[in-house]
Amino acid sequence: MAYTPPTTFSNGTVLTSASLEGNFDALRVYLHNGIIASDLEASQWIQTRHIQPPRYDPYTGIQHGVSGHQGGQWSGGASARLTFATKYTTGNGKPTTDTFERMSGTSFQVEILQPNSIVLYHYWYEAEVGPDVTTGGGQVASFLDRLVWIGPLVGNTSLVEKNRLQPAQNLQVGFQSSYPIGTTKTYPMSGGYASRSGTLTDFKPKGIYDYGLVYHSQIDRVAIVNWSVALEVYYL
């Protein structure tokens, strides 16, 4: 419906902030979501230039429109370009450490322009986990018990929600040093191939936010073969 002020003022009555705010609030609703056909001049006059188009950012892979952000990034398939997680940047495999690192190449930054925006952040990855049969150094004694945790990064590594991290187990075989060099069993046969996914939802105030993947590893080598991250931000 067309805009009608909730309050019509009269001389001699008390002017309250609530009645003024009520009129302003109704006006905001009208301007953002209340214009109807009968408010417009009957003859056709709207052109493409009058409608705000979304904007695509080729660096982040995110499309930004008046109602929010949508998009994401991925790597893998025929052009797989591995990225890695390793215990050597997250506490050297010691069981009591709680150090987190960004997964290289998976982060992007978006600016949320409206308050109280609803965010859905999706992530998915596939990894070869291990093998790591090294000993000593105070690390988890049994290589079978060594894990890597990978999960969503929102903000920075001090804000990691640990309960959202997804674990994967070290490959349960070793390397063979004679030809052919490599793991003694394939990753799928040995439980060392991991595919994980998840979705995080959130309310966000206006601001600039980092989204990506984060990890804590007790394993020497974790190769991320394929991954993708996707974002939905709703302003309205």
Place this chain on the structure above:
Amino acid sequence: MSRINRQRVEDGDSVDATDLNARFQDYNQSGGLNAFNTRDAAFDLPQFKNPGASTFGFLASYQNSALIGANDYKHSSIVTVTGVSSTPPPATPFIVGNAAGSPTPISFGAAGITVSAGEVLRVYWDLSVYPHWIGSRPWTTGASVDFYTFDNGSGAAMALGTNAACWAFWLQWDITSNALSNFVEVPNQSDFRTPLIGGGTVYGAQLGDTMSTCVVPAFIDRAAPDDGTIPGSPDQVRVGWRGLSGAWYYPKTSGSQTIYGMRVVFTGPMAPNHNSSTGANHLIHSVAWSSDSRLSYAGGSIDVVKQRTG
């Protein structure tokens, strides 16, 4: 119709009702908005949504999330269960809860959330799980449906796990009250306690009734095959801790539904099954070795968003 063109309020002006009303009435321009008073990029699609129609309002109108399970990512605090017994019908599903055994549902408050026509509820969850077992390759015993029999190359039989056994996780909701004491399966989801075949001895669900279900392997059994034979003994491999994730969508095309809470439940071990007479595919309880199967879990989360579809 012209652009709004009214002098601003200056210090010392007196408040007058006529002037104040006029400043708001300026925006009531029925039939007056045109190119003259509309700048480039002034309109976006939501501005053309009709109030009162199902497509009016916020694109995403509700969001909520909760941690579930035992909130400890290093797994020093976990919950472990034994596979459901062979007594028919199978036991009610396990409820994901904390280390003290208390369920960890997500609550939508005293009023709940209402999904109306033209809206969709999107639910996502994840959980750290660890399927394991006791003994050596118990899935190869007796009446288990979770192994094949191969020739070992010398005429003797060699059993090898199918690697198809799994634990099944799904969603329940409470649509009665915020007391959260009347959870039932969400639409198009079975509790895997339906007698399917075998005269009431085989229980499970048709795949068409598993719309909110996600699964995780119950074991890994590997062997080195050679020309259709298994000459050496297979190895059991730990499934290990891994992440489980699921998603469920609830589109509402007519009427409305108020929901007060949701939770994740699970059962297992399960096995795939095909009924050759009906052509239906099932997930059935694999009970022959269930007393040796275990499922441990730690923490996870559940996330809910409601948005309109138009």
